[in-house]
Amino acid sequence: MSFSQIVPEHIQHIPPYKSENPAEQVERKLGVPVVQLGMNENPFGPSPKAVQAARAFLEKIAPYPDDSAYFLRQRLASHYKISMDEIIVSSGSSDILAMTYDALHSPGAEVLTGEASFVVFYQLAEILNMGLVRTPMMEYAFDLEAMAERITSKTRLVVLANPNNPTGTIIGRAELDKFMNKAPDHVLVVLDEAYFEYVHDPSYPNALDYVRAGKPVLVLRTFSKVFGLAGLRIGYGISTPEIIETLYKVRMAFNTNSVAQVAALAAWDDREHVQKSVSMNRAELEFLYHELSKRHLRYVPSHANFVLVELKKPARDVTSALLDQGVIVRPAWGCPACMRVSVGTHEQNQAFLAALDRVL
Ligand SMILES: Cc1ncc(COP(=O)(O)O)c(C=O)c1O
The missing domain is CATH 3.40.640.10 (Type I PLP-dependent aspartate aminotransferase-like (Major domain))
Incomplete structure (x- = not known):
């Protein structure tokens, strides 16, 4: 009897979840530091x-x-x-x-x-x-x-x-x-x-x-x-x-x-650190809105530290091309023509936009 025979059928059908493109993995492949805008983390780090x-x-x-x-x-x-x-x-x-x-x-x-x-x-x-x-x-x-x-x-x-x-x-x-x-x-x-x-x-x-x-x-x-x-x-x-x-x-x-x-x-x-992170996020979100609009890309106004961008084409094509440029963003669950971009530091956001210009 093989192991899979003892695994309930509904589990057999689940694809193993492996977090996509962890930064270290991509850095190992490309040999350069990546811009990680795929996980909605705080780009300014902890207190x-x-x-x-x-x-x-x-x-x-x-x-x-x-x-x-x-x-x-x-x-x-x-x-x-x-x-x-x-x-x-x-x-x-x-x-x-x-x-x-x-x-x-x-x-x-x-x-x-x-x-x-x-x-x-x-x-x-x-x-x-x-x-x-x-x-x-x-x-x-x-x-x-x-x-x-x-x-x-x-x-x-x-x-x-x-x-x-x-x-x-x-x-x-x-x-x-x-x-x-x-x-x-x-x-x-x-x-x-x-x-x-x-x-x-x-x-x-x-x-x-x-x-x-x-x-x-x-x-x-x-x-x-x-x-x-x-x-x-x-x-x-x-x-x-x-x-x-x-x-x-x-x-x-x-x-x-x-x-x-x-x-x-x-x-x-450390409330001060939280406040600082929130206001830097707000400022960078505004910067991204402005830059996305300049490129005629529609986005969904966000209340968080990421933004959903409409692409009008399969998001995977764009996110994998961005990955080749060393920028990690994610296709969005439930919206195949959208990518989700975490708000980064100003430098990270600029690097994302520069890569986006090369890709689109
Ligand atoms: C809606 C939502 N809930 C929970 C989490 C994960 O939170 P935690 O790291 O505390 O498990 C995330 C992370 O992306 C999230 O987007």
Whole structure:
């Protein structure tokens, strides 16, 4: 009997996920440094205070980490004025998403999300053999009215990224309120707010209000984006004590390493670094808009640290030509003629535009 015969059929059909074009791999191939604009990281890096805290902690890595992430949860709880049992910390917000799917999957259970959103939303459903309903986007944003109509007795999870990756659009408060009023109690609504700190728009909802009102909502946030700690893998979830306790049932012990916990605390306290990163992102986003318009390229105005660009041709052709030029950007999930470009430093953005001019 071969190994694959013991693997369930739905797993056999999944292509192995290997992150596309990791920068080191491309640099090895091209022999020159690449411009990495494919991962929506903070191009200005983490707070130097976070680096210092992580470095100092390296002396103390023999013991297992604090499994409760006590100090980080305490800091977050006091900032958000919620209790510590409404917070869970893990190695990245996507890991908390995985716990959520684990906790809620059962035969026939369905996940509802949009056509063009974060790849992990789809992957988790495939891995667990859950039904996946993807509703078409409207003007690159989630169509919440259409989504509400697709909720059935089988729906267990509605997953929304706000801002959405890869489109950079947001769901406004009025629209989300309306949706939440229609969502039945047997559905958990996940609001993935990985890019939360970048949003300025006054219509952006305060997702914690739904949690405070006792709604079945899980809010996910992360240290991977504006805090610049993607390499350490740390994120958190906020929900009602009952939902957080359920996630603790499926969580792996010691899931958040100790270096990440101390670095996240220091990064959290360095508000100045966050502010600086946000305003530099805004300025560079404006620069990219201006330069894309000059080239008659349409883009979707973004609330995050990346921008979706319409190409009117298969995005893969353009992204692989850019790769040959040493610039990594990504084709966008759910939009085959769009590429997603992370906002870089000014030099990186200029290098991207120069490469784009050679390619198009
Ligand atoms: C919408 C969204 N959620 C979550 C993540 C990943 O967050 P983490 O690194 O905390 O797992 C990303 C990263 O690209 C994202 O775009």
